[in-house]
Amino acid sequence: MINITNSLQKTHKAARTLQALSNSAIQKLLLDMAKALEEKQATLLKANAGDLSRQAKDNPRNDRLLLNEQRIKNIAASMRKVAKLPDPTGRVLEERILYNGIHLKKIAVPLGVVGAIYESRPNVTFDIAALCLRSRNAAVLKGSSEAADTNAAAVKLIHSVLKAHGLPTALVNLLPPDREVVQQLFEATNYLDVLIPRGSDQLIQFVRQHSRVPVIETGAGVCHVYIEKKANLKKAVDIIVNAKTSRPSVCNAADTILLDKAIAPTVLNALQPPFTAFEVEIFADPAAYKLLKGYPFLRKATKAEFGREFLSLKCAIKIVDGIDEALEHIDTYSTKHSEAIVSEDKKQCARFIREVDAAAVYSNASTRFTDGEEFGLGAEIGISTQKLHARGPFALEKLVTEKWILEGNGQIRK
Numbered sequence: 001m002i003n004i005t006n007s008l009q010k011t012h013k014a015a016r017t018l019q020a021l022s023n024s025a026i027q028k029l030l031l032d033m034a035k036a037l038e039e040k041q042a043t044l045l046k047a048n049a050g051d052l053s054r055q056a057k058d059n060p061r062n063d064r065l066l067l068n069e070q071r072i073k074n075i076a077a078s079m080r081k082v083a084k085l086p087d088p089t090g091r092v093l094e095e096r097i098l099y100n101g102i103h104l105k106k107i108a109v110p111l112g113v114v115g116a117i118y119e120s121r122p123n124v125t126f127d128i129a130a131l132c133l134r135s136r137n138a139a140v141l142k143g144s145s146e147a148a149d150t151n152a153a154a155v156k157l158i159h160s161v162l163k164a165h166g167l168p169t170a171l172v173n174l175l176p177p178d179r180e181v182v183q184q185l186f187e188a189t190n191y192l193d194v195l196i197p198r199g200s201d202q203l204i205q206f207v208r209q210h211s212r213v214p215v216i217e218t219g220a221g222v223c224h225v226y227i228e229k230k231a232n233l234k235k236a237v238d239i240i241v242n243a244k245t246s247r248p249s250v251c252n253a254a255d256t257i258l259l260d261k262a263i264a265p266t267v268l269n270a271l272q273p274p275f276t277a278f279e280v281e282i283f284a285d286p287a288a289y290k291l292l293k294g295y296p297f298l299r300k301a302t303k304a305e306f307g308r309e310f311l312s313l314k315c316a317i318k319i320v321d322g323i324d325e326a327l328e329h330i331d332t333y334s335t336k337h338s339e340a341i342v343s344e345d346k347k348q349c350a351r352f353i354r355e356v357d358a359a360a361v362y363s364n365a366s367t368r369f370t371d372g373e374e375f376g377l378g379a380e381i382g383i384s385t386q387k388l389h390a391r392g393p394f395a396l397e398k399l400v401t402e403k404w405i406l407e408g409n410g411q412i413r414k
Contacts, residue, residue: 002176004184008113008140008191010170015113015138017168023087025165030083030130033161034076037126040157041072047153048122051146060312063249064120065147075123079130082378088400089136103407108400110136112193115185116381117142117207119199122150127379129158129172135399138171140192142185144199145177186211196394198382201309201335216389218382219359220309221251221337223367226326226352227267228343229260235364236263236342237270243340243366245278249311251383252338252370256306256316258326264319265291280313287319307333323348327355334358336385338367359385359392 018026037044048067055062094106114137116128125141132139143151155174162169175181185195186207194214197207201220208215225243227236243254259267268291275282276296283301284292292298305316306329320326330339340362341352349363360370360383370393372380377395384390390398 002178002181004175004181004188005191007170007173007175008188010168011138011140011173012113012191014168014170015110018110018133018136018138018171021136026087026134026136027083029161029165029167030079030134032164033126033130033158034079034083036157036161037072037076037079041069044072044150044153044157045069047149050149051122055146060249061120061146063247065122065150067122067150071123075126078373078379079126081373082130082134082396085134085378085396087134088396093402098406100411101409102411105405105407107403107405109403111399111401113138113140113191114381114399115140115142115188115192115195115213117182117185117195117197117199117203118382119144119203120146121198122147122154124198124381125151125154125174126158128381129155131379131381131396131399133171135396137399138173140173140175140185142175142181143177148177151177183210186213189213196381216394217384217386218394219251219337219385220335221253221367221370221383221385222255222307222309222333222335223252223338223340224256224258224330224334225254225340225342225367226258226320226323226330227260227263228323228326228341228345228348228352229262230345230348231260231263231267231342232344233263233266233270236267237274239340239342239364239366240267240271241274241278243368244280244315245274245313246366246368248313250368251309252367253311254315254340254367255308255310256318256329256333258329259288259317259319260323260326261287261319261321264288268292268317278313280315283314283316285316285318288317291319292317309335323351327352330356337383338362338370340365340367359383 091108114132118124158172159169192213196216197204198218281297283299283305285301301316336358338360339356339358353361372393372395375393380393380395384394
């Protein structure tokens with residue numbers, strides 16, 4: 001049996017070393033990691049090719065697993081952006097002199113040791129490592145077996161840079177991909193401060209139900225785009241096509257299209273050519289099914305399709321009788337990730353933004369923008385759909401907690 005206790009102890013102890021580093025030293029560390037990533041990309045691409053070779057060629061999740069030169073370039077650029085962001089720790093959040101003369105301050109401090117359990121995506125390994133180190137947190141990573149070789153190569157690269165800076169490699173701790181370590185991770189309350197799951201809803205719910213370590217969720221995305229009756233047709237089609245097809249395997253891709261009945265025939269007629277080109281499989285409600293007769297990839301929707309995160313070139317379409325029905329549908333099926341309205345009616349857009357309960361709400365824009373880098377946050381560990389501590393892109397600014405500091409001169413409480 002694999003025992004990770006000793007490994008976690010080393011990471012817990014190593015976390016303190018980050019507190020003594022200057023801001024410029026941490027920035028230099030991340031910049032050197034970005035440089036090393038670009039210089040040694042051949043090793044990483046070889047490992048990634050090995051992981052991909054073990055997957056079924058038609059697996060829609062292969063896009064999440066895939067690395068190429070452009071994606072490595074993007075990861076390195078993201079690390080450089082994170083390096084340039086302000087240090088989130090040490091900020092004075094509140095300060096005053098108490099009635100008894102004690103000087104009180106509340107400051108932002110690191111969480112400590114951040115654990116992450118995630119599926120497939122090897123870029124997450126770099127994102128989490130960079131965000132944790134920038135915020136002076138140590139990281140414990142549990143990737144999936146699908147990306148085992150890529151993750152191992154990534155962390156080996158990160159360790160080489162940590163060593164060059166005289167820092168313990170335990171600051172970024174990659175656990176074995178074996179499932180038997182998961183329960184130990186869930187019970188590591190002495191060594192982990194938080195645990196963040198990133199992946200399918202099944203993974204997230206499993207972590208929520210079994211972890212004794214406090215969990216910050218990054219939720220699954222059942223995302224809706226509502227086309228209101230006063231929508232601009234070109235905007236509507238462009239937004240739907242982008243939200244569904246630009247990268248269908250990610251959590252901010254659209255899953256359900258809601259069409260106002262007054263505009264549905266026109267929108268569906270304009271939508272069919274681009275959807276046919278991408279071979280998007282449509283699960284349509286009865287009204288939409290009639291209008292889409294002849295579309296080559298048409299299926300009848302069941303209730304299950306309207307609460308489904310497809311993560312592929314599939315979507316559900318429902319025709320609604322106005323904004324009230326659209327809002328009711330979203331309230332029923334949303335996972336509170338990203339929701340969008342397309343309309344030229346400013347009052348309806350304002351109502352949608354006000355009444356929809358989600359981490360990100362859009363008017364006249366694609367849901368695909370829900371991303372830490374797109375929001376100017378450098379990168380993110382995931383998109384949080386809960387309401388405690390963090391909501392939306394869970395990025396650098398949220399990898400801190402608070403500490404109260406009280407400086408006195410011999411005061412005692414009477």
